Amino acid sequence: MNTAIETNTATIVEPTTEPALQLEHVSYSYSKGGKRVLIDKNYAFHPGTVVSITGPSGAGKTTLLSLLSGLATPTKGRVLHNGEDLAKADRYRFRSHDIGVIFQSFNLLPALTVAENIILSMDASGKTFDRPKKQIAAELIEKVRLQPEYLNERILHLSGGGQQRVAIARALSYDPQIILADEPTGNLDLATQDDIMGIFKDLAHAEGKCVIIVTHSPEVAAQSDEVFQLAPLRER
Numbered sequence: 001m002n003t004a005i006e007t008n009t010a011t012i013v014e015p016t017t018e019p020a021l022q023l024e025h026v027s028y029s030y031s032k033g034g035k036r037v038l039i040d041k042n043y044a045f046h047p048g049t050v051v052s053i054t055g056p057s058g059a060g061k062t063t064l065l066s067l068l069s070g071l072a073t074p075t076k077g078r079v080l081h082n083g084e085d086l087a088k089a090d091r092y093r094f095r096s097h098d099i100g101v102i103f104q105s106f107n108l109l110p111a112l113t114v115a116e117n118i119i120l121s122m123d124a125s126g127k128t129f130d131r132p133k134k135q136i137a138a139e140l141i142e143k144v145r146l147q148p149e150y151l152n153e154r155i156l157h158l159s160g161g162g163q164q165r166v167a168i169a170r171a172l173s174y175d176p177q178i179i180l181a182d183e184p185t186g187n188l189d190l191a192t193q194d195d196i197m198g199i200f201k202d203l204a205h206a207e208g209k210c211v212i213i214v215t216h217s218p219e220v221a222a223q224s225d226e227v228f229q230l231a232p233l234r235e236r
Ligand SMILES: Nc1ncnc2c1ncn2[C@@H]1O[C@H](COP(=O)(O)OP(=O)(O)OP(=O)(O)O)[C@@H](O)[C@H]1O
Pocket: 030, 037, 055, 056, 057, 058, 059, 060, 061, 062, 063, 064
């Protein structure tokens, strides 16, 4: 159906959201002529949406995240960021400005404090900030529902759930458009898992972020707006 609306003065075309990231006939093999891990994948990831990527172990979920985050380029097909081929873009800039990645292993520096870990990634982005970085770190800590007294605590004194919150705060520190997370609720109890999903949903629905989560958890998948399921390799 056409969404153009006729008025007396002008024709208003309702905005259709462009995908933030898009897979276009994407295939991937780790070695030349080797087994294809991903075959002809197509998907559009939109702003304002939480998408779960699911599938059994070995289906290619982490591989897909490395293509979406610009760490690897497809063997065939293209990954588009706001319509532009990521393979031809400045991928360092893309990784440090446009996407926040939350790794399964957190990749936090354990001997540094919560604030120091967050500020380090703000520095690496090369962005300029309109408020002191420590103040932004404190605001982010509140956003991920970690108690303020943890700001100056070393990472190694935090629980797994606490570290997960810091990893999310760090990914948000330079305000990226896209959030990618590999098993962000993997080792957490159900209540914490729900709370972390609440944070991701707020980021998508209230702030218009494009949130992409790899998960094994049926509860997490059920709470997302869309599920992109990868079939086991042997069924392809
Ligand atoms: N660096 C690599 N070199 C060669 N093959 C790899 C490499 N990394 C992954 N693979 C293979 O690619 C396939 C997909 O792996 P991937 O890690 O993407 O799966 P996954 O869906 O993330 O699995 P899991 O749920 O266990 O994390 C597997 O067969 C794996 O053995």
